Structure formats: C-alpha cells, structure tokens
Amino acid sequence: MTFLIVALIVWLALWTLNVWIAGRPLAKARAGKALVPLIFGVAVLVLWEGLVRGLGISFVILPPPSAIAAKIASSLPVLWQDAAQTILKGAIPGFLIGCGSAVLTAIAIDRSPFLQRGLLPIGNFVAALPIVGLAPILVMWFGFDWQSKAAVVVAMVFFPMLVNTVAGLQASDRMQRDLMATWGASYLQTLVKLRLPAAMPFIFNGLKIASTLALIGAIVAEFFGSPIYGMGFRISTEVGRLGLDMVWAEIAVAALAGSALYGLVSLIERWVTFWHPSQRH
C-alpha cells in the first residue's frame, strides 16, 4: 500500500512541477519544451511501478518498469540480434527500396497527366487499404528470412510515398515554372533545380509516414513465419510463454527504433528543407 501512496504523491508533485513550469517563461525556452514531456514520462513510469506493486498485480499480467529494465539489461544480446534481423535487414532495406521506387515512379509518370489522373485515385485508395494483409502471401512467396519482411515493407510504404511525391511535384507554382521557361531551362533542369526541391516537404511527409509503417510491416510479417529470431517472432513466442517482461522489452526497443527512425527523417528534413516556413524558428 505504501508503494501506491508514495507513487501517487510523486505523481502529484511532478504534475504540479509541470504546471508550474508551464506558467513560467522557461516554458517558452528549448529546455522547458524538452523538460516538461520528460517529467511527464517519468511521472507515468513512477505511477505504473507504484500501481503494479501497490495493488499487487501479478508481474505476469503487467510487469513494472523496473522489471522490464532489468530484463532489457540482462538480455541485450538477444534484443540486439532481434533488432538487427527485423530492423536492419527487414525494415530499412524495405523502406529504402519502397520509398526509392515510389519517388522514381512518381517522376516517371510526371510527364503524363493521363497516367497521373489514373494512378492518383487508385494510389490514394490503396494507401488507405490494410496492405498488412498481404503479409502472409508475401511470406509464402519470399520465404521466412528477411526478404519477405522487406517485401511487405515495400508494399506498405510504396503508395503513401507515391501519392505524396506526385502531390509534391505539382507544388511549384505557375509563376516559378514560367520563370524557369524564360531562362530556357530544359525539363530535366526544371525538375532538378525547381520542382524536386519544391517537392521535398511533401516527400519528407511521406517518408515520415513510411518510417512508422516500415516497422509495423516488418514485425507483422514475422508473425507469419520467420527464422528463430526477430522482434515479431520473439513477441509472438514470448506471449505464448507468458514472458511479458521480454515482450515489453521488445516493445521498448521497437518504440526506441521507431522514434529514432522518425527523428532521423526529421533531422534530414530540417537540413534539406531549411527554406520552408515550417522549419524556420
């Protein structure tokens, strides 16, 4: 019971601290913007720990953060092996192939308004479909190893990326394109110097969506067959053995990897589209 009370007090104290910071000039500073969500995260972890221990919830149902941290620390090699299989071999190659081919397709159909008018509604529709359902089929085609995972990722990221890139290539306005024409720029020059840079905010929007889809695809594909390692494999087998601390450890790794991938894309975005209003602070 003491655990519960202590946790609640800590939670209240941290929340009050956040309310206090939010009302100060510090909240506008960069440090404040990072500090408040951080404190909130810590508060949630403390509350979680306190609730599990205080209410005597079985660790089998919901392991407390400390147990999960211990599990992560004790099984680093396994976690790394799983992450390497799922993320480095499955998600990232699929992400690169899928996004790359989508951008190339968008450029290829760029000169044909007919194809664009035909492909865009279909692309928009397919982007909303549960492509994840292709996973069992692709596993059947490409086998259990990383190739099938990469294929699922390609199928998942292709259409959102295509739709965004096509929209981006139309983003430069008439006046700018006319200016390029008066300079006697060829199609290729206009594409490289005006339209591709103008499309970058859209392309990065697509890349951000694709970065989360890539991890989902790679993990789901492993539910349908995989070598005896990989994050999806580990999660599905450990759930069966009620090793929920290991499952949570994998989830923590997945969350970290997902955020890191998203953060990396945002970082490159800031570097590439420094001119865009949304990037100027």
Added chain:
Amino acid sequence: MKRALPVLTVLLGIVVIWYMASVWMNSTWVYDQAERAGTTVSFAEMVPQTMNQDRPLLPPPHQVGAELWKGLFGQAITSKRSLVYHGFITFKGTMMGFGLGIVVGVLMAMAIVRFRVMDMSVMPWAIISQTVPIVALAPMIITLSSQLGLTDRDVPKAIIAAYLSFFPVLVSMVKGLRAPDQMQLDLLKTYGASEGETFLKLRLPASMPYFFASLKVAVAASLVGTIVGELPTGAIEGLGARMLIGSQFGEPLIMWASLFAAAILAGLLIVVVGFVERLARKRMGVPG
C-alpha cells in the same frame, strides 16, 4: 467519363500485368508436374494450366473474383464460410475502435487546447505513441484482456483500432479548436461569453471541417488496426482471421478473397464517411 477513363486504363493495365505475373509465377508448378510425369509442355500448353490451379502461387484475377463472389454471395450470410459474416465481425471491431478513437481524440484535444501544461506534457508523447509499432502490442493486449477476464475478442481489437485511429482525430481537432483567430475570440469576450459558451459557439463549430477531414484517415486506420488485431492471435472470426486461416492451411484463394473483401470494406467505409462529411458541410453552410 473524363475522370473515369484514366482510372479505368490504369486498372486495365494492372489486370494485364497481374495476368502476366500469374502465368510467370504459376508456370513453375506446371513445369514441375510435367517433369514428374515425364512429359514436356510447350508455352501455349502451359498458359491455360496456370489459370485454374487449386493452390496457385498467384491466383489470376478471375479466380480471385470467383472466390470472392462465392464468399460474398455463394452462401447464407450467417455461414462461417461467408465473407459477409467475417466482414461484419471486422466491421463491428472497426466501428468500436473508431468510436473509441474519436472520443479519446476529441477529449484529449479539448484538454490540450484548454490547458497549456497538457499541451506541453501529452502532445509529444501522443506523437511518440504513433512511432511505436502497435502490432508489437497487439498479442499482448489480447493476452492481457483475456487474463483480466474479458473473453470477448472485440475489446482488444477495439483497443488496437482506437490506438491507431485516435491520433489523426487528435491532431486535426487541436488544429481545429485553435482555428478561430484572435479577433473572433475578442468579439466573444466583448459579448461577455463564458469559456463554455466560447467553446460551444465558436471553437467547436470552427473545428468541424478539420474534424471531418480527419475521420477518413481515422476510419482507414481503424480498419487496419482491427485486421492487425485479428491476425496474430488465433482469432477465428473476422477478415484478418480468414487471411490467417488461408495462410496456415495453404489456401491462397481464401487469403486473396479476404484481402479483397477487406479492400471493399475499406472503400465502403471511406465512401460513407465522405458522404457524412459532405452532409455535415452542407448543413453548416460550407460551399462545395
């Protein structure tokens, strides 16, 4: 017609490519069979044999269409083999998750717009929550809820679907509730409007276009969540479960038919949500 022609052309192209891919992928099996029988088949003999295999690697469109037709209309819709039956189970899960996602998204957006500390604390985590691959949580949510005594499979599915669909609603509603400009807010202040009145009469109506725009994304996300929730769990009902069964028993036709049934369901949902959106816009006097 002007808009339909390009779409139809592209669709036709897809069907043609699909047939060619079917021939190519299924030919291996035909050649294998011929080799085992000690005969050789010419290309012209091989092609027809790729069109009607029992377990094709890639079933050609007409086979998928036939299986889909059989699944949708071939039997009573209460039969366990009917795709309408499984589609309805998935639809139910999608709607529960969608509803839950809307409620959570709107409530969070209200709190975030009203309290600065909520904005600063919760918003970054809401964004991070979407980078966590939810499917990693799916098997666990299901074990958890069964251990808590919830034998109903709809609950975990709805939670997963809501987890995916609350986010678009949240982001759009935050934008929408902040859409009224300072001038409008000041005007309401000069009327002596309370905070609740400002919310009901200015912020809420101003957010509606944003809200409806997010619903299309949210309903698609909710369907994906429901199907993912059905996939890895040994569920026996729903389109995701059908795909799983097709995969485990090596019946590609079942997989493809349920995949297309899911696509049809997604299309219907998006059309219905779009219709509701147009209705609401008309009632609120938004042109177009």
